[in-house]
Amino acid sequence: RFGIGYQEDRVGDVPNFTVDQATGEVSRDGDATVDTDNTILVSRFRLNIDGTAETDGGVEFSARVRLQADEDSGNGEANEAGLNGARFSVIYGGLRVDAGNVAGSFDNLANYYGNEPGLESFIGQYSGVDYSFLGYSSTGSGANAVFFQYAVGDFAFGASYDQATVALDGVPQDADRWDISATYNFNNITAALAYGQTKANVNSSSEKQSLTVLTLGGEWGNFSGTVFVADDDVVNADENGTAYGLSLAYTFGAATTITFAYGDGSADDDTRNLGIGAIYDLGGGASLRGGVGEAKTGDQDGSIRADFGAQFNF
Amino acid sequence: RFGIGYQEDRVGDVPNFTVDQATGEVSRDGDATVDTDNTILVSRFRLNIDGTAETDGGVEFSARVRLQADEDSGNGEANEAGLNGARFSVIYGGLRVDAGNVAGSFDNLANYYGNEPGLESFIGQYSGVDYSFLGYSSTGSGANAVFFQYAVGDFAFGASYDQATVALDGVPQDADRWDISATYNFNNITAALAYGQTKANVNSSSEKQSLTVLTLGGEWGNFSGTVFVADDDVVNADENGTAYGLSLAYTFGAATTITFAYGDGSADDDTRNLGIGAIYDLGGGASLRGGVGEAKTGDQDGSIRADFGAQFNF
Amino acid sequence: RFGIGYQEDRVGDVPNFTVDQATGEVSRDGDATVDTDNTILVSRFRLNIDGTAETDGGVEFSARVRLQADEDSGNGEANEAGLNGARFSVIYGGLRVDAGNVAGSFDNLANYYGNEPGLESFIGQYSGVDYSFLGYSSTGSGANAVFFQYAVGDFAFGASYDQATVALDGVPQDADRWDISATYNFNNITAALAYGQTKANVNSSSEKQSLTVLTLGGEWGNFSGTVFVADDDVVNADENGTAYGLSLAYTFGAATTITFAYGDGSADDDTRNLGIGAIYDLGGGASLRGGVGEAKTGDQDGSIRADFGAQFNF
Structure with missing residues (x-):
């Protein structure tokens, strides 16, 4: 995908130069973080190697590595x-x-993500969530974790475990995290509930971090919508509390779909x-795609x- | 492609070691730039992922990422x-x-490139040009720019725009560049003219940089040739002025082609x-390929x- | 391949954090090398692009680049x-x-490698060898060298030459290395002999380094085995001398194979x-694979x- 992206007050790192006042000679002097063009070429190339x-x-055994290129959203150059x-995956019947x-x-x-407006899906109903859950990394190494999924009839269950270690002043600390989920489909509605926590605590005021999420999604003809409610408990108290949002999509005529998303949270510094x-x-x-939206964090x-x-x- | 390459007085970065005079122990001490072997294995692996x-x-929409490996031409090791x-490309009729x-x-x-002798195409008629125009990068990120091409009958037109920002002592500077071209085919001759400039100026003596190029190319049976004339205006006054060159290719028998290229410029420091x-x-x-040539810059x-x-x- | 790996007393680099005692704020402070989990997820993704x-x-001309991902065996995270x-290869009849x-x-x-027990082939009969011979690199650039192989009837011959330069206190030193081999098949037995040396010497006590290896391998029905004898001469005198080992494999039933390997050396610091x-x-x-073994270096x-x-x- 590729197109044009506008970001208010875009800043990025660019090559910096200095001029010797005596000789007029120009030399490179590292990088500088400056205001760049608000409107740039945005693009993503993604290829799954399976x-x-x-x-x-x-x-069935399968393995995947993803090859991806994105623009640098700061300075507007290519990467x-x-x-x-x-x-790596093992799949047998309803078990994965x-x-x-x-x-x-x-x-x-x-x-969880619902409908995300924009070519770059830059607006989401989950914006009030601050807990860092186990996610697939398209451009980095990601975690080295295990995820189980079991589907039976209208029900599906999931669970993951991510083993990790961090250090606090050079002393190893357990930073494992785990999560579980249950999903139920009835007619044209899907309800899903998930809970996750991590033992990663690096000071006495953060004994545990956790996240609970409930989502509802439904389809009625050309219309579909999702509702999102969550509760997160993280180190920064100004980001704790309830997060909520919703998203909508409506298709009219043969080929046009309009999407909408709103997300917010109860905490002072939620986005x-x-x-x-x-x-x-x-x-x-x-397809041609576009969107416009605003992100606002706290005050x-x-x-x-x-x-x-x-x-x-x- | 792979083979053997000779470069007079080749230098490169190699691992450096020091010996502790007391203990005789050998330890790594960064890299050192030294004379290396003049004759090395040269190679290039190139795969387009489309x-x-x-x-x-x-x-038609298309996207390309290139996978490439080259030897390190300094120290003669592999990369x-x-x-x-x-x-990313959009193609519709004669428009691209x-x-x-x-x-x-x-x-x-x-x-523009004409016939470039050698397995590694290391000799070119364009050697007198010092302006840095927008080019495709096979091994780096390249620019994040747009190129338009329109072909109609015997004519073709091109134009590109590269939006960029640099910093001078931490203050952002517009470094955009653009270029346009026109090409005309008549019988077995092709004439092409292009002009480009950039606003990138980092001291008062370099208000604008620009390049104008005229090429002629023709084929007569087993013989083909190109003529190249250019005028460049860059920051360094000793590289400004006219650049010129020509290249020839002659195929005899069933499978053998001889190529020749010459390029030079009028400025003191042209190559x-x-x-x-x-x-x-x-x-x-x-195919088997080889070449021999000399590059000489200024005095x-x-x-x-x-x-x-x-x-x-x- | 993927699975679970246990390593006694595993250590690795993990993110390090510090807490400001006054404000309780947590900040990243580089990496720290600490004890990590002994049991981790191990994996390798390997794809040859030919x-x-x-x-x-x-x-026949051919070229290969390998795409590979492994876990970080220190901190247990993914890479x-x-x-x-x-x-690059040229193949014509028995010549390559x-x-x-x-x-x-x-x-x-x-x-040379024989049967290497374990999902990760972590035990080998060659463990007593300390000479660094020219090898294929799956995850790095490797050497930029040439290898010749010629097979005729029951015989096969190989030779390689790796041109390299290092620096000693900034002065270039020849670090070329070469090796040769001969292999003979008779009935169900294969005998192979190889010799290699390098001129790389960075202090007066190491005039030359070399390695000689003799291997024997045979198959009798469900049973196969290899014997390994070598003599290496390297800079560190405590690693010089004879290396020896053997490996066995026995297949019983339709699908199960048991493997065994032992390797050791005569020098004080051999592994x-x-x-x-x-x-x-x-x-x-x-296939499902697993193994258990011990590695012990010197005392x-x-x-x-x-x-x-x-x-x-x-």
């Missing part, structure tokens, strides 16, 4: 493409086990997201962002 | 393969728009290139370079 | 996938020439390896390592 094998007993950490750079119960949760978007289907896996000034471009699959 | 999609209306910045890591009007100009090469076609997309000593090896496509 | 071309005369240095990131005569030698493993074939290119405490997991090809 390998699969199936045993005589019908167990080199990179490879992420590998994910992922290992390596995996998505956890939240990242996999039905309707509020609000925006709308449009998608026009060109066929053949290609800071809100920041307007907008984009427009084309997305295609290959 | 994705395409076509809309119902016949518009790890890398990925470059992505390029590229975005991201693109080639500009000069890099795409007919007969002169002169060399010849040979190509022997092995069929199946493979410095000239440097002899030669190579020989095999090139194949897959 | 290109080939064949000339009209029947000469991003990476690309290695390219290898490799250039670039190549494996030398030892790395290619029949039965001893001893371990057993098992492989259960699942069909479709997938240091031995270190127990074990693993279990699944391996599959795609």
Whole structure:
């Protein structure tokens, strides 16, 4: 996908130069963080490199590495493409086990993300959540964790465990985190509930961090919507509390879809997201997409962002 | 492609070691820049990773990331393969728009490069040009720019715009550059003209930098040739002025082609290139190639370079 | 392949944090090397990217770059996938020439590695060898060298040459190395002999380093075994001398193979390896594998390592 992106007051790192006043000679002097162009070319190239094998007993093994290139959203220049950490999977009937750079119960949760307006999906109903859950990394190594998923009838269950160690003044600390989820489909409605926590605590006031999320999603003809409610408990007390949001999508005519998302939280420093978007289907896996929205954290000034471009699959 | 390359007085960075005089112990001490072997193994592995999609209306979208590995031409060791910045294209009839890591009007100009002798194409008619135009980067992120091309009948037009910011003592400066070109084919001759400039100026004596290029190319049976004339205006006054060159290729028998190129400039510090090469076609997309030539900048000593090896496509 | 790996007293680099006693604020303070979890998720993703071309005369050209991701065996986290240095090959009849990131005569030698127990092949009969021979690098750039191989009837010959330069206190030193090998197959037995040396000497007491290896390998029905004898001469006198080892594999039933390997050396600081493993074939290119073993260097405490997991090809 590629297009044009506007970000209010965009800043980024650019090459810095100095001039010798005596000789007039120009020399490079590291980088400087400056105001850059608010409107830049935005793009993403994503290719999944998958390998699969199936045993005589019908167990499927698969592995994935993702190749991705994005623009630098600060200075508006291109980045080199990179490879992420590998994910390995074993699939047998309704059971799936992922290992390596995996998505956890939240990242996999039905309707967690909902409809995200914009070519770059920059507005989301989950904006009030501050807990750092186990997620798949497209451009980094990700975690080295395990995720289990089991589907039976209208129910699905998930659980993940991420083993990790950090150091506090050079002394090792257990930073493991885990999460679980349950999902239920009834008619055209999906309800999902997830809970996760981590033992990572690096000072006495942060004994445990946790997150609980409930989502509801439904479809009625051309209309679909999601509702999001969460409670997070993190180190920074000004980010704790309830987070909530909703998203909508409505398709009219043959090819046009309008999307909307709103997210906010009860805490002083929670981030509020609000925006709308449009998608026009060109066929053949290609579409035109755009959106406009605002992100506002606590008492800071809100920041307007907008984009427009084309997305295609290959 | 791979083979053997000779470079007069080759220098490169190699691991440096020190010996503790007391204990005789050997320890690593960074790198050192030293004379290395003049003759080394040279190689390039290049693979284009392309994705395409076509809309119902016949518009083609495509994206490319290049995977490339080269030897380190300084110390003669191998480099790890890398990925470059992505390029995105929209193609419809005679119109083509590229975005991201693109080639500009000069890099795409007919007969700009002409015949470049040697396995590594190390001699070129353009050697007198010192302006840094927008080019495709095979091993880096490249620019984040846009290139337009429109072909109608015997004419073709190109234009590019590269938005960029640099800093001078921490203050942002506009470093945008743009270029345009026109190309005309008549019978077996192609004429092309291009102009580009940048506002990037980091001291008072460099208000603008620019480049104008005119090329002519023709084919007569087994013989083909190109003529190159350019005028560049850059910060360093000793590199300004006219650049000129020509290249020739003659195929005799079934499979052998001899190439020749010469390039020079009128300014004191322009670089002169002169060399010849040979190509022997092995069929199946493979060929043997080699060349010998000299590069000489200003009053410095000239440097002899030669190579020989095999090139194949897959 | 992926699974679970146990390493006694595992240590690794993890993010380090400090707490400001006055404000209770937590900030990142580089990395710290600490005890991490002994049991971690281990994994490897490996994909060969190959290109080939064949000339009209029947000469085959090929090139390979490998994409690989491994876990960080220190801190137990995942690593991003990476690309290695390219290898180029010319193959014609029994002759093969490799250039670039190549494996030398030892790395290619029949039965050098023998049977290596464990999912991660962490136990080997060659553990007493301390000479650094030319080997293929799966995750780095490797050497930029040439390897020749010629097979005729029951005989095969190999030779490699790696041109390299290092610096000693900033003065360039020749660090070239070469090796040769001969292999003979008679009935179900293979005998192989190889010799290699390097001129790399960075103090007066190390005039030359060298390695000689003799291997024997045989198969009798479900049983196979290898014997390994070597003599190495390196800078550190406590690692010089004879190295020896053996490995065994026995397949019983339809799908189960038991492996065993032992390696040791005569010098004070040689490393001893001893371990057993098992492989259960699942069909479709997938298998379950595991092993347990001990590595012990000189008078240091031995270190127990074990693993279990699944391996599959795609």
